Amino acid sequence: MENMKGFWVIVVMIIVLVSFFMLSRYLVKRVEMGEGDMVLPVLDEEENVLYESAAKFRMHMKFLDEYDDALAVAIESQNWDAISKYAMLLKNTSPLIFTGKRKVELPKEFVLLDTSFHFQSLAVVEASESREMVRLNIEYEKLQQTCDECHEKYKKKE
Numbered sequence: 001m002e003n004m005k006g007f008w009v010i011v012v013m014i015i016v017l018v019s020f021f022m023l024s025r026y027l028v029k030r031v032e033m034g035e036g037d038m039v040l041p042v043l044d045e046e047e048n049v050l051y052e053s054a055a056k057f058r059m060h061m062k063f064l065d066e067y068d069d070a071l072a073v074a075i076e077s078q079n080w081d082a083i084s085k086y087a088m089l090l091k092n093t094s095p096l097i098f099t100g101k102r103k104v105e106l107p108k109e110f111v112l113l114d115t116s117f118h119f120q121s122l123a124v125v126e127a128s129e130s131r132e133m134v135r136l137n138i139e140y141e142k143l144q145q146t147c148d149e150c151h152e153k154y155k156k157k158e
């Protein structure tokens with residue numbers, strides 16, 4: 001009888017140990033999976049929605065910014081040749097193409113903001129051809145708004 005008791009104690013202990021072992025394996029796995037999800041930074045995933053390469057996109061944006069600054073200087077000094085030149089350079093850039101993605105892969109609103117940038121840069125080119133300073137200033141202001149609108153929505157605030 002004494003022997004049987006010892007036997008059952010051992011059986012129960014084995015069952016408890018085995019289930020404890022399995023449970024801990026299961027918990028470790030859960031934690032690992034959880035960590036796996038967190039390793040992909042949420043920010044990167046968001047960035048991938050917009051472009052293949054953040055570095056390339058930013059580099060292009062810097063060129064856009066330089067043309068835009070040069071255009072502002074040209075307008076300030078009423079240098080019509082420079083105005084035409086930078087207006088054309090701006091018109092030929094495209095935030096959408098900078099993304100390296102196809103239209104269908106991008107958020108609809110981003111595509112719309114890109115379209116309004118194109119529309120407005122064309123208006124600046126036309127104003128530069130008309131050589132009417134007042135009209136040019138108005139169209140240039142509106143162009144700045146298209147930059148701002150897109151940045152408000154898609155550029156992260158530092």
Ligand code: HEC
Binds near residue numbers: 113114
């Ligand atoms: C359709 C959208 C869109 C339009 C239009 C647009 N931008 Fe941008 N721009 C962006 C996004 C998105 C970023 C943020 C990129 C990042 O840092 O991930 C950006 C970033 C920038 C930067 C910072 C680049 C860097 O080095 O981080 C500058 C400067 C800039 N834009 C200038 C302009 C100017 C000037 C215009 C208008 C003439 C303009 N952008 C129009 C989307 C746009």
